[in-house]
Amino acid sequence: MSTTASLVTPPVVEKGTSLWADAFTRLKKNKLAILGGIVVILILFLCFIVTPILGWTGLDANAQDLSNRFANPGQGSVLGTDQLGRDMLMRVLEGGQISLLVALLATLLTATVGIIYGGIAGYVGGRTEAIMMRIVDGLLAMPFLIIVILLRELISAEVEEVGRFFVDNWGFDADLVLRFSNLAPLILAIAAFGWLTMGRIVRSAAASLRRQEFVEAARSLGLPHRRILFRHILPNMLGPVIIYATLTIPAFIMYEATLSFIGLGIEPPNSSWGILIKEGANFLETRPLILLFPAFMFSLTLFAFNFLGDGLRDALDPKSSKD
């Protein structure tokens, strides 16, 4: 979409404009991407800043009020209440917190692993590269969601063990650790297989950079590998990494919600958009709003991240922006 506007009419590049300034000029022209970016910031602001503030004022997503079930929006609470009289606004916001937290942390992990693995493969090249990428191909040929389900089940007990260690020895808050140790296996399981495409992208970027003159010049000047990697290769790979990471976040939000929906993801006391949608589906006929609020926020978030990601790709990498 709006894809190659920048291809057809290349922007006037003033002398001395950096890659990033140039990309930002292009991005500003893409209204959908800017809108996506604004919505992303708004949602992050709502979930991570407004929600805790609302929490201090006494709103609680888990406080049940059975005398006030299925309240309509506006009756005491902004979005009404659910089947147990819980405040829908707080439920949707806290669900979003968890959904986003899982996706953001998993993306951070995949980016880290992908950069290291792909960077090494691409920079070293030769036989090592071939073997490393063969492994990635093989892992990519496995059914992603099934592996994630298996891994999550497999490591859940160990993660709980580690959580208990933190509580017992370092005095961490037991409640908080309990909640996080329910998320951690899912995050780790998604990241364990989610980095593969990132690894591929980074590898091809690193491999093409390796052959460029300025890297060869740096090498012939006798600069150490570490300096070449951090000064010349990494900064030039940031573009594809940022693009792909932005597009990974909505995919991970979706995986988390899918798993939670079939009952193999997030568990109470945590709740996420997937859980809320699953619960809401039960009351669809009589109280459609209980489904529609979380479903709307969920879809809006996916839209916003995808628009932003597509726009970033058009702006940072006009050549590859086809789909």
Add this chain to the structure above:
Amino acid sequence: MLKTILSRLIQTVVVVFALVTFTFFAARAMPGNPFASDKATTPEEQAALEAYYGLDKGPIEQYYNYWKNIILHGDFGDSLSMKGRKVSDLIAESFPISFTLGMTALILGVLIGVPLGVIAALYHNKAIDYIAMVIALAGICIVAFVLGPLFQIFLAKPLSVLNVAGWSRPTDIILPAITLCFGSAAVLARLTRGGMLDVLSQDYIRTARAKGVPPLKIITKHALRPALMPAVTYLGPAFAAIITGSFVVENIFLVPGMGQHFVIGITALDFNLIVALVFFYGILMGIANLLSDLALIFMDPKLRNA
């Protein structure tokens, strides 16, 4: 060409073997006990059950027996949660259902996605393009578990022809198949549009235009085949996406397919069922990828000699 097929076959064998081995040990290492939920199990009864299913042996011996039974008897084991049933029977019963549903959805996805992508590319940067691509993105963002319930309430309820859920009448495939097709239709539309835009800017298309070849013929005869390559490459992964997507869709529409078995297998720790399903999914994915490789070779003469 032979090299491509051979390397894909070797990859499939290695991947499936690794997958089965991993699942075999992972399932046994999961916290819990497959018989813990059974009624009135005393430790003795539990031990007897474990002995009956051969779970009292060491993991390596179990693993050895597992392959021995498959190779010598073609036996993938008994289901631990559904007593008295072979897992191969469970799969044989549910696979045709999942396959029918998945294939219908995939074909629908191609029929919707490819024309949408072609149209979008032809009207590049015009309103139609934007609308088509927003629709495509909607297909990705409004996921099955939002779409499914919405269909149930807004289509199945008013139209008495369609059942809200279940799998008893031939029409019962309609709603789940539509729900399931959206995701792959959307990705196919985006890939087709990208491929088409790429091809349309090539010199030989300009030459054809300059020679006065009718526009429709340029698209069907010259542009479409190379433009579809990215979409065809995606068909392998699309198949996998449809399989896992069917976990959700089967759950919503109460379709008695393989998805429910997998979810039950995991929650009930039915080792044999989990491993057999993963085995089966792995082989299916290998076949899907191989078919997509072959289609690419068939479409691109350059790949034939590679």
